[in-house]
Amino acid sequence: MMLYPLHVKPIYKDYVWGGNQIQTLFNRKTPFPRVAESWEISDREEGMSFIENGPLAGKSLHDIFIHQKKELMGKDTHYKKFPLLIKLIDARENLSVQVHPSDATASATHGEAKSEAWVILKAKPKSTLYAGLKGPISKEQLHGERIIDLMQVHSAHAGDVINIPGGRLHAIGAGIVLFEVQQNSNTTYRVYDWGRGRPLHHKEAEKALLEGDIEDPHISPQILEENPRHRQTLLLSTPHFSIEKWEIFETIQWPKIPDQCEMLFCLEGKNSLVPVGRSCLLPASCPPITITTTRSTFFRTLLP
Numbered sequence: 001m002m003l004y005p006l007h008v009k010p011i012y013k014d015y016v017w018g019g020n021q022i023q024t025l026f027n028r029k030t031p032f033p034r035v036a037e038s039w040e041i042s043d044r045e046e047g048m049s050f051i052e053n054g055p056l057a058g059k060s061l062h063d064i065f066i067h068q069k070k071e072l073m074g075k076d077t078h079y080k081k082f083p084l085l086i087k088l089i090d091a092r093e094n095l096s097v098q099v100h101p102s103d104a105t106a107s108a109t110h111g112e113a114k115s116e117a118w119v120i121l122k123a124k125p126k127s128t129l130y131a132g133l134k135g136p137i138s139k140e141q142l143h144g145e146r147i148i149d150l151m152q153v154h155s156a157h158a159g160d161v162i163n164i165p166g167g168r169l170h171a172i173g174a175g176i177v178l179f180e181v182q183q184n185s186n187t188t189y190r191v192y193d194w195g196r197g198r199p200l201h202h203k204e205a206e207k208a209l210l211e212g213d214i215e216d217p218h219i220s221p222q223i224l225e226e227n228p229r230h231r232q233t234l235l236l237s238t239p240h241f242s243i244e245k246w247e248i249f250e251t252i253q254w255p256k257i258p259d260q261c262e263m264l265f266c267l268e269g270k271n272s273l274v275p276v277g278r279s280c281l282l283p284a285s286c287p288p289i290t291i292t293t294t295r296s297t298f299f300r301t302l303l304p
Contacts, residue, residue, distance in 0.1 A: 003071050003283035004054055005273060008061065011039040011047040016196065019092030021122065021177045026088075026277025037089050040279040041263055043082035043184060061281075074259035074284025076303050084241055086263060086279060086301060087180045088121075095172040097130065097147055097192040100185065101208040102166025109204045111187035115165045116180055117219075117236050117243060119299065121267075123156035124175030130154075131162060131170040131217040142209065143202050147192050154218070161219040161235045161243075167210030168217065179265065181301050183240050221245070235299075244300040251292045259284050262300055269296030 010028070018036025022028055028038070039047045042061070049061040056064065064072055065082050073079065100114035118129075132152040141150055151169060154160075156176050164170050169191070172178065189201035189208055224244070225232040231247040248269070256262060262282040266274045271293035274280040282289070 001068065001071060002285045002287060003056075003064075003068065004286060005289060006051050006056065006064075006281040006283065007053040007274060008041055008049040008279055008281065009052050010278075011042060011049065013037040013039065013047070017091055017093040017095055017174075019090045021090040021092075022088050025122065025177065028277065034092070035090060036092075037087050039085065039087055040265060041082075041084065041086040041281065044085065044186060046186065071285040072281075072283045073261050076261065076284075081184055083184055083303060084263065084301065085182050085184045085186075086265070087182070089118075089172065089176075089178050089180055091172045091174055091176045091178075094174050094194050096188075096190040096194070096196075096198070097151070097169060097171045098188050098190050099169050099205050099208050099210075100164075100166050100187055100189070101204075102210070105167065105208045106187075108207045109187070109189070111189075111204065111208075112183070112185035113166050114183050114185035114187055115238060115240050116182035117164060117238065117241075118160075118162040118172075119179040119235060119243065119245075120156055120158055120160040120162070120176060121179055122158055122177040123160075127156045127175035128153050128173040129156045129162065129171070129176060130173065131164060132168055132213045132215060135214060136212050139202075139206055142191055142205060145192060152214075152217070161221060162217045163219050163236060163238065164217065165210070165238070167208055168213055169209060170217075179267075179299060181241055181243055237304075239304060241304065242302045244302070246298045246300055248291060248293055248296045248298070250294065251290065254282075254289050254291050256282055256286065256288065257302065260302065262302060265299045265301075267297040267299060269293055271296040
């Protein structure tokens with residue numbers, strides 16, 4: 001069965017640090033007044049995507065992945081579950097200082113590997129993010145309340161692209177709204193929580209931490225193609241996924257990559273494919289599609 005562009009229903013999380021920017025920026029009606037995360041594309045029991053359109057409406061992403069894997073995934077049928085989790089995050093307050101295991105350390109921590117990347121959509125003046133270390137740290141320092149003094153601190157601006165591989169200590173600061181792509185994992189080890197009293201996970205964090213991680217987390221976007229019809233920009237490429245920004249200036253036939261599943265998020269601009277602020281999947285077996293618009297911007301997420 002040939003599949004078609006699949007619109008997915010968001011899953012909302014009302015964590016303590018969330019706000020109302022997802023509702024405001026993308027005209028969303030949500031079940032909670034405070035929304036911390038919108039899981040846009042997810043194949044997890046604690047947050048499962050369901051299809052909203054067409055003959056597969058009401059089906060879960062997991063069901064399609066299991067029963068129509070080749071049609072959905074194309075060349076990437078080796079994955080045991082849908083490999084990525086895509087989110088919107090609204091940090092009204094600081095998120096905890098945390099770390100996720102990498103592919104190399106996941107088994108030692110009994111967790112799931114989680115590398116991720118952020119594209120900053122909105123940042124209040126003087127908002128900051130924490131990512132990476134200033135230099136080597138001891139276990140005692142990792143356990144201390146002043147761990148943030150040992151981390152790299154960066155001003156946050158709309159358009160920033162930040163790489164957070166597994167093992168990189170990080171925290172999203174208050175006043176930041178971002179688009180996140182990550183491995184399909186929900187493993188988080190908190191080491192500092194700004195006095196909120198939630199459980200910490202120092203032993204697991206010790207095993208997961210990327211030691212001596214002093215690399216600048218910022219990634220410089222690279223324009224791949226630019227013409228009167230569109231501009232294609234590579235925002236980031238990692239071993240687990242890549243993110244592109246597509247600015248479309250007129251109606252086009254979408255240049256879908258053969259035999260591969262694509263994940264699209266519409267950042268702005270009315271178009272014929274998906275509403276602004278919403279996500280869709282273009283399955284590997286999807287026929288050619290035309291996007292009718294006068295100007296739209298998409299993030300396209302691809303597997304390696």
